[in-house]
Amino acid sequence: MTETSPQDILIIDGRPYTSRLLVGTGKYRDLDETRRAIEASGAQIVTVAIRRTNIGQDRDEPSLLDYIPPDKYTILPNTAGCYDADTAVRTCRLARELLDGHNLVKLEVLGDEKTLYPDIPATLEAAQQLIDDDFRVMVYTTDDPVMARRFEDMGCVAVMPLAAPIGSGLGIRNPYNIRTIVENAHVPILVDAGVGTASDAAIAMELGCDGVLMNTAIAQAKNPVLMASAMKKGIEAGREAFLAGRMPRRAYASASSPIDGTFFS
Amino acid sequence: MQVLINGETDTLEDGSSLADLVNRLDIQGKIAVEINGEIVPRSRFATHLLQEGDRIEIVRAIGGGSGAGCLLKSE
Numbered sequence: 583m584t585e586t587s588p589q590d591i592l593i594i595d596g597r598p599y600t601s602r603l604l605v606g607t608g609k610y611r612d613l614d615e616t617r618r619a620i621e622a623s624g625a626q627i628v629t630v631a632i633r634r635t636n637i638g639q640d641r642d643e644p645s646l647l648d649y650i651p652p653d654k655y656t657i658l659p660n661t662a663g664c665y666d667a668d669t670a671v672r673t674c675r676l677a678r679e680l681l682d683g684h685n686l687v688k689l690e691v692l693g694d695e696k697t698l699y700p701d702i703p704a705t706l707e708a709a710q711q712l713i714d715d716d717f718r719v720m721v722y723t724t725d726d727p728v729m730a731r732r733f734e735d736m737g738c739v740a741v742m743p744l745a746a747p748i749g750s751g752l753g754i755r756n757p758y759n760i761r762t763i764v765e766n767a768h769v770p771i772l773v774d775a776g777v778g779t780a781s782d783a784a785i786a787m788e789l790g791c792d793g794v795l796m797n798t799a800i801a802q803a804k805n806p807v808l809m810a811s812a813m814k815k816g817i818e819a820g821r822e823a824f825l826a827g828r829m830p831r832r833a834y835a836s837a838s839s840p841i842d843g844t845f846f847s
Numbered sequence: 848m849q850v851l852i853n854g855e856t857d858t859l860e861d862g863s864s865l866a867d868l869v870n871r872l873d874i875q876g877k878i879a880v881e882i883n884g885e886i887v888p889r890s891r892f893a894t895h896l897l898q899e900g901d902r903i904e905i906v907r908a909i910g911g912g913s914g915a916g917c918l919l920k921s922e
């Protein structure tokens with residue numbers, strides 16, 4: 583970042599981050615590609631899933647945490663794929679044990695396989711149980727300003743509205759809602775899900791979001807490492823544009839050269 | 848005794864500890880274990896004796912973003 587804002591730091595749960603791009607680790611060809619894409623993205627917060635060990639099958643399989651070491655990245659366990667509050671809470675407790683007491687989690691409780699939209703009543707229930715159990719909750723939700731406020735009020739450390747359905751790459755479907763959520767918020771607002779390409783990430787940041795979490799848009803690009811680099815720049819460009827403050831839109835032209843002193847008047 | 852490990856039935860010697868099971872399964876890398884819905888901390892693997900009918904979940908971290916099938920089925 584330039585002299586305009588040398589101290590533009592994202593703080594989540596008291597920890598400072600210079601990158602506003604958060605990335606998932608799913609859908610890559612292999613762990614090496616995962617590592618290279620994450621490096622190119624500049625992300626400092628990386629989501630992981632918690633899954634059953636394949637008994638007797640992964641004896642020599644490398645571990646994800648060897649490729650994205652917890653001393654270098656903030657590992658964000660994700661309750662991806664949970665369809666009820668109880669399973670989501672159990673997943674977070676297992677993650678906390680797995681990561682030696684690390685209590686920052688991304689909560690998502692899904693309601694429907696076709697849309698992967700969050701089940702809001704179940705998400706509220708799980709968020710409350712997790713907060714009561716000393717977790718720090720970053721919550722995936724719809725782009726509903728009232729729900730975003732509700733999650734903030736109950737103590738979630740970040741609210742993460744979807745931009746479009748998970749994995750759809752449709753971009754920011756409802757920019758006015760995202761902007762309203764940002765305007766109301768006192769915790770970081772991160773767009774989670776729906777970004778398809780770098781301009782989508784830039785739009786999210788221009789709306790004033792504090793960051794963007796994405797996975798498929800990078801992992802399913804033809805060249806994931808190059809797209810990770812593009813996303814990094816899109817996030818940075820959008821953030822700087824937001825901080826700079828865009829010019830007002832006008833219905834008609836406005837000359838950008840001085841009118842005075844022309845020789846052809 | 849019969850137990851359920853990650854949804855599969857297995858037979859263990861009576862008196863087996865959780866540490867005995869983890870060694871027998873030859874699991875490498877970081878794991879976390881839940882038995883009958885309760886976390887068993889790594890520090891208690893050696894002293895935690897398994898019981899007939901225990902439902903044991905052994906998990907690890909893998910690549911993931913959002914969505915995609917969950918692992919732990921709700922009971």
